[in-house]
Amino acid sequence: MADKKIVILGARGMLGSDIAKLLISRGKNPACFDLPNFDITDSKQLQNAAGDADIIINCAAFTDVDKAETKSSDACAVNAEAVGSLAKIAAENNAYIIHISTDFVFDGTKHTPYTETDEPNPVNVYGQSKLSGEKLLTQSTCRNSIIRVQWSYGQNGDNFIKKLISLSTRQDSLKVVSDQIGSPTATAETAKVIAEFVEKQPLGLYHFAAAGYAGRFEVAKFVFDKLNIKTELAPCLSSEFPAPAKRPCNSRFCCDKISQLLNCDIESWNGPLERFLKKL
Numbered sequence: 001m002a003d004k005k006i007v008i009l010g011a012r013g014m015l016g017s018d019i020a021k022l023l024i025s026r027g028k029n030p031a032c033f034d035l036p037n038f039d040i041t042d043s044k045q046l047q048n049a050a051g052d053a054d055i056i057i058n059c060a061a062f063t064d065v066d067k068a069e070t071k072s073s074d075a076c077a078v079n080a081e082a083v084g085s086l087a088k089i090a091a092e093n094n095a096y097i098i099h100i101s102t103d104f105v106f107d108g109t110k111h112t113p114y115t116e117t118d119e120p121n122p123v124n125v126y127g128q129s130k131l132s133g134e135k136l137l138t139q140s141t142c143r144n145s146i147i148r149v150q151w152s153y154g155q156n157g158d159n160f161i162k163k164l165i166s167l168s169t170r171q172d173s174l175k176v177v178s179d180q181i182g183s184p185t186a187t188a189e190t191a192k193v194i195a196e197f198v199e200k201q202p203l204g205l206y207h208f209a210a211a212g213y214a215g216r217f218e219v220a221k222f223v224f225d226k227l228n229i230k231t232e233l234a235p236c237l238s239s240e241f242p243a244p245a246k247r248p249c250n251s252r253f254c255c256d257k258i259s260q261l262l263n264c265d266i267e268s269w270n271g272p273l274e275r276f277l278k279k280l
């Protein structure tokens, strides 16, 4: 039987580029699409890119959480409406979609880790747009899975870990919030999970994050210790860092469902982060 055609949308981004790399290393030949040559909000371009796919991995997203507050129609066009269009294309062709979503669909007020059955309640435009995208996908008849991820870092693109290191080169001291709790998760690890989804094609909603939980301050301390960075770190509260978009304080995921599906233990956040730092 001919190889299944795999299409990656948002393939130059942090996660998309790691998936592309991993699939290629496993002998697959994914077709990769991203800005500036491909715009997911352009229905013709989307049809051309995904119309003959067997498996579509959608990593394309408007990910600037603060900018989304003032550019809400742009964020919704990419994170919601385009996902609805993609679902229609997939339904017509019996293609399978792996769509990536976020912990920001939750308000973060729960005192325990979020499960897939918890009620979303986004507190910012980015979260609202991603939740709308999830709904458009689940309401469609196409075969799909949604993997919610969080606190991502990878080689390509901006992220919390790289920002910390960059700030440390310019500042003698740094305040980092200690009241936002989650799991820093390497896109290289998420890519392995997505590769399993490509093989197994499970349906439904899944949470994925590295095992264990930490506050952002604790993560910063880990990074500075490992890299022997001398910049002084001090914990602070989110309220001391007013930003255009509100952030949920509790981003913790319960990942039992995906762990059972893949029949594997998820590695704690420290290991992949240490490997990432060694490669920098």
Ligand SMILES: NC(=O)c1ccc[n+]([C@@H]2O[C@H](COP(=O)([O-])OP(=O)(O)OC[C@H]3O[C@@H](n4cnc5c(N)ncnc54)[C@H](OP(=O)(O)O)[C@@H]3O)[C@@H](O)[C@H]2O)c1
Residues within 6 Å of the ligand: 009, 010, 011, 012, 013, 014, 015, 016, 033, 034, 035, 036, 038, 039, 040, 041, 058, 059, 060, 061, 062, 063, 078, 100, 101, 102, 103, 130, 148, 149, 150, 151, 152, 153, 156, 157, 158
């Ligand atoms: N980063 C995180 O911490 C995090 C946390 C939770 C969930 N997620 C989700 O994870 C997924 C992957 O994001 P990521 O972390 O890899 O972020 P990313 O590096 O920003 O990747 C998103 C990619 O989508 C592209 N894109 C934006 N608008 C597009 C459009 N109109 N048409 C086609 N491509 C477009 C971006 O291009 P440009 O860079 O040129 O805009 C970028 O290459 C997204 O669904 C995101 O919502 C991320």
